[in-house]
Amino acid sequence: MTRKLRMGMIGGGKDAFIGAIHRIAANMDGLIELVAGALSINNEIAVDSGKMLFLDPERTYLDFKTMLEKEAAMPADKRLDFVTIVTPNFAHFEPAMMALDKGFNVVIEKPITFSLDEAKKLKEKVEATGLTLLLTHTYTGYPMVKQAKQMVKDGALGKIRKVWVEYPQGWLSKMSEREGNAQAAWRTDPTKSGKSGCMGDIGTHAANLAEYITGSKIEKLCADLNIMVPGRALDDDGGVLLRFDNGAAGVLMASQVAAGEENALKIRVYGEKGGLEWAQQEPNTLLVKWLDKPTEIYRAGNGYGFQSSYMTANTRTPGGHPEGYLEAFGNLYRNFARTLTAKIDGTQPAPESLDFPSVDDGIRGMAFIDNVVRSSQSEAKWTTFEI
Numbered sequence: 001m002t003r004k005l006r007m008g009m010i011g012g013g014k015d016a017f018i019g020a021i022h023r024i025a026a027n028m029d030g031l032i033e034l035v036a037g038a039l040s041i042n043n044e045i046a047v048d049s050g051k052m053l054f055l056d057p058e059r060t061y062l063d064f065k066t067m068l069e070k071e072a073a074m075p076a077d078k079r080l081d082f083v084t085i086v087t088p089n090f091a092h093f094e095p096a097m098m099a100l101d102k103g104f105n106v107v108i109e110k111p112i113t114f115s116l117d118e119a120k121k122l123k124e125k126v127e128a129t130g131l132t133l134l135l136t137h138t139y140t141g142y143p144m145v146k147q148a149k150q151m152v153k154d155g156a157l158g159k160i161r162k163v164w165v166e167y168p169q170g171w172l173s174k175m176s177e178r179e180g181n182a183q184a185a186w187r188t189d190p191t192k193s194g195k196s197g198c199m200g201d202i203g204t205h206a207a208n209l210a211e212y213i214t215g216s217k218i219e220k221l222c223a224d225l226n227i228m229v230p231g232r233a234l235d236d237d238g239g240v241l242l243r244f245d246n247g248a249a250g251v252l253m254a255s256q257v258a259a260g261e262e263n264a265l266k267i268r269v270y271g272e273k274g275g276l277e278w279a280q281q282e283p284n285t286l287l288v289k290w291l292d293k294p295t296e297i298y299r300a301g302n303g304y305g306f307q308s309s310y311m312t313a314n315t316r317t318p319g320g321h322p323e324g325y326l327e328a329f330g331n332l333y334r335n336f337a338r339t340l341t342a343k344i345d346g347t348q349p350a351p352e353s354l355d356f357p358s359v360d361d362g363i364r365g366m367a368f369i370d371n372v373v374r375s376s377q378s379e380a381k382w383t384t385f386e387i
Contacts, residue, residue, distance in 0.1 A: 001341050001344055001345055004030070004031060004032055004033045005031060005032045005033070005081040005082065005337055005340055005341065006032075006033060006035045006036075006078075006079070006080050006081045006082075007026055007032050007033065007034050007035065007036075007080065007081065007082055007083070007084060008034075008035065008036040008037060008038075008067060008071060008080045008082075008083045008084070008104070009022070009023070009034060009036075009037040009038075009039060009083070009084045009086065010037070010038050010039075010064045010067070010083060010084070010085045010086070010087060010095050011038075011039065011040070011085065011086040011087035011088075011091070012037075012039055012049075012084070012086040013037075013039035013040035013042075013045045013046060013048075013049035014039075014040075014045060014048060014049045014052055015040070015042075015045055015182075016040075016086065017183065018086050018109060019039070019086045021325075021326070021329060022084055022086055022107070022136070022329070022333075023053075024326055024329070024330075025326060025329035025330040025332065025333045026084070026330075026333045028326070028327070028330035028333070028334070029330065029333070029334045029337070031333075031334065031337040031338070031341070032333065032337055034053060034055070035055070035056070035059060035080070036055065036056075036059035036060075036061070036067060036071055036080060037049070037050060037053070037055055037059070037060060037061065037067070038061040038062065038063055038064040038066070038067040039053075039060070041063075043062050046060065046061070046062055047060060047062075059071075064095045064098070065098065068083070068095070068098050068099055068102050068104070069102075071102070071104075072102040072103065072104075080104055081104070081105060081340060081344075082104055082105035082106060082107060082132075082336075082340065083095070083099040083104045083105070083106055083107070084106075084107040084108075085099075085106065085107065085108045085109065086109050087109075088186045088187075088192050088193070089111055089113070089114050089192065089193050089194055089200070090114045090191065090192045090193070090194070092108055092109070092111075092112060092113050092114065092118075093113045093114060093118040093121075093122065096108055096113075096122055096125075096133075097121070097122065097125055100122075100125045100126060100129050100131055100133075101125070101129075103129070103131070104131070105131045105132045105133065105340055106126075106131070106132075106133045106134070107133075107134045107136065107333070107336065108133065108134070108135055108136070108362075109136055110135055110136060110137055110204060110205070110208075110357075110362065110365060111194065111200055111204055111362070111365050111366055111369065112135055112359065112361075112362025112363070112365060112366060113362070113366060114194050115194065115366065116363070116366040116367055116369075116370050116387070118366075119359070119362050119363045119365075119366040120363060122359060122362070123359045123360070123362075123363055126359045132336070132339060132340060132343070133358060133359045133362075134332060134333075134336040134356050134357065134358070135357040135358060135359065135361050135362045135365075136329065136332055136357070137204075137205060137208045137209075137212075137357040137361060137365075138205075138325065138328050138329050138332065139205060139208075139209050139265060139280060139328065140208070140209065140212050140328075140332070140355075140356070140357055141314065141327075141328035141329060141330070141331035141332045141356075142278075142280075142283050142314075142323075142328045142331075143284075143300045143301075143311045143312075143314045143315040143323065143331075144278055144283060144284060144285065144286040144298065144300050144311065145209070145212070145213065145278060146308065146310040146311045146313075146314055146355070147286055147298065147300075147306075147307065147308055147310070147311040148213045148267075148269070148276045148278055148286055149212060149213045149215065149310070150308035150310050150311070151276065151288075151308070152213060152214055152215060152269065152271070152276070153215055154308075156273070156274070157269070157270070157271030157272070157273050157274050157275065157276065158271040158272030158273040158274075159246070159247075159271055159272050160214050160216065160244075160246060160248045160269060160270070160271045161247075161248050161249070161270055161271060161272065162248060162249055162250065162268075162269070162270040163210050163214060163242065163244070163248055163249075163250035163251070163267070163268070163269050163270075164250070164251050164267070164268040165206045165207075165209060165210045165250070165251070165252050165253075165265075165266070165267040165268075166206065166252070166253040166254070166264070166265070166266050166267075167202045167203065167205060167206045167253070167254045167255075167263075167264070167265045167266075168253070168254075168255045168258035168261040168264045169202065169255065169256045169258060169261055169262065169263060169264070170256070170257065170258050170259045170260050170261040170262070171184075171256060172184060172187075172188070172198075172229065172232075172236050172256035172257055173229070173256075173257045173258075173259045174229070175229055175231060175232065177189070177232075187201055187234075188232055188233055188234050188236075189233065189234075190233055190234055193234060194369065195234075195369065195370070195373050196225070196234060196235055196369045196372065196373055197232075197233075197234030197235045197236055197256070198225075198234070198235050198236050198237055198238055198254050198255065198256045199223075199225060199235060199238050199240075199254055199368075199369060199372050199373075200234075200369045201256070202254050202256065202265075203238065203240070203252065203254035203368070203369075203372065204365040204368055204369065205265065206252050206253075206254055206265065206267075207240075207252060207364075207365070207368045208357070208361060208364070208365060209265070209267055210242070210250060210252065210267060210269075211364065213267060213269055213276075214244065214246070214248065214269060216244040216245050216246040216248060217244065217245045217364070217385075218242050218243070218244060218245075218250075218368070218385050219243055219244065219245045219384070219385050220242070220243035220382050220383065220384055220385055221240050221241060221242050221243070221371055221372065221375055221382070221383055221385060222240065222241040222375055222381055222382050222383065223238060223239070223240045223241075223371075223372040223373075223375035223376045223383070224238060224239050224240075224376055225237070225238040225372065225373065225376040226238055228257045229257060235376075236255070236256045236257050237254070237255040237256065237257050238253075238254055238255070238372070238376070239251070239252065239253045239254075240252040240253075240372055240375075243382070262281070263280060263281065264279070264280070264281055265279070265280035265281075266278070266279040266280070270289075272291075273290065273291055274288065274289050274290040274291055275288075275289040276288055276289070277289065280325075283300075283322075283323065283324055283325075283328070284299055284300040284301070284322060284323060285297060285298070285299055285300075286298040286299075299319055300315050300319065300323060301315055301317055301318050301319035301320065301321065301323075302318075302319035309352055310352050310355060313350075313352035313353075314331040314335075314352075316330075332356050332357070335352070335353045335354070335355060335356045336356055338350070338353040339353050339354055339356075363387060364387070367385065367386065367387040368385075370386075371383055371385050371386060
C-alpha cells in the first residue's frame with residue numbers, strides 16, 4: 001500500500017488523558033494519520049480539539065453518528081479505514097456497532113463494552129462483517145511480555161503450576177470522585193463504569209496478562225471485592241484465587257487504594273523447571289529463575305540470542321534505551337496497522353503482526369468481571385468461570 005491508514009477518533013478531546021496516548025501510539029510508526037474526529041460531547045471542546053489537531057473543520061464532528069454517516073459516504077480515496085473509540089465504558093458499544101455496520105475497522109479501549117451481553121453482540125458483528133477489531137490491552141505490547149509468552153509456549157519452564165499477578169494503584173485512596181477528578185468520577189459510577197470498579201478497570205488487565213503469558217484460560221475463581229473508601233459505590237480493592245484449564249493455580253490482586261503505589265503491575269509465572277517475573281515499572285527486564293542454576297536477567301534490545309521473533313518484532317531501540325508504556329501502545333497499533341494493510345493489499349499478515357488483543361479478549365474480560373462479582377457475592381468457595 002502506498003498511503004497511510006486513515007483514522008477517525010470518537011472521544012479523546014483535549015480534556016481527555018487516553019485520547020492523546022492513542023494518538024501518539026498511532027502516529028509512532030508513520031503508518032496512520034488522524035483525519036476525522038467526534039472528540040467530545042461538549043461542542044466547544046470538540047471544535048477546539050479539532051483545531052488543536054489541525055483537522056479539516058469539515059471532518060471535525062459534534063457527534064459520532066454524524067461522523068460515521070458522513071465518513072461512510074466519502075469516496076474510497078478519502079473515507080476512513082478505521083475508527084478508534086476512547087469514550088468511557090458505557091459509550092463503547094453503540095459507536096463500535098455503528099462503525100462496523102458502516103464498514104470501518106475498530107480500535108477500542110478496555111473493558112470492551114458495558115456488559116458481557118454487549119460484548120457477545122459485538123463479536124457477532126465483527127464476525128459477520130469480516131472486519132478487524134483491536135482491544136487495547138496495552139501490557140501485551142511490551143517486548144519482554146511477548147518473550148515471556150513464547151518461553152512458556154516453547155516449554156522452557158515445563159508445565160505451568162503457579163501464577164501470581166498483582167496490580168496495585170493508590171490514586172483512589174481518597175474520595176477523589178467528589179473532588180472534581182473527572183477520571184475518578186466516571187470510573188466509580190456504576191451507570192458509566194459497569195458493575196465493578198477496580199476489578200473492571202485494572203483487574204481485567206491483570207487477568208488478561210495472566211492468560212496471555214501462560215496461554216491458559218481461567219476456568220474457576222474465588223473472589224473477594226471490597227469498598228475501602230466509605231461512601232464509594234463500586235469496589236476499589238479485591239483479590240481473586242484462580243484455577244486455570246491446564247491445572248495451574250493462581251492469585252490475582254488489584255487495588256486502587258494501595259496508597260503510594262503508581263501502576264505497579266507485576267506477574268510471576270512458575271513451572272516445573274523455573275519461573276518468570278516481569279514488572280511494568282521496569283518493563284525492559286525479564287527475570288528468568290531456574291530450579292538448578294542462578295537467576296538470569298534478560299534485557300530487551302540486546303542481541304544475546306535468547307530473543308523470540310515476537311520479542312524482536314516489538315523492540316524498537318538498542319539495549320539501554322528504555323521502552324515503556326507509549327512504545328507498548330505503539331506496538332499494538334503497528335501490529336493492527338500491518339494486519340489491516342495486508343488485508344487491503346490481499347496478502348497474508350506475518351504471525352507477529354497478528355499478535356494483538358481481539359474481541360475474544362474483550363469477551364473474556366467482561367466475563368471475568370461478571371464472574372468475579374458473582375463469586376464475591378456468593379458464599380460458595382469456588383465459582384465456575386462462565387461466558
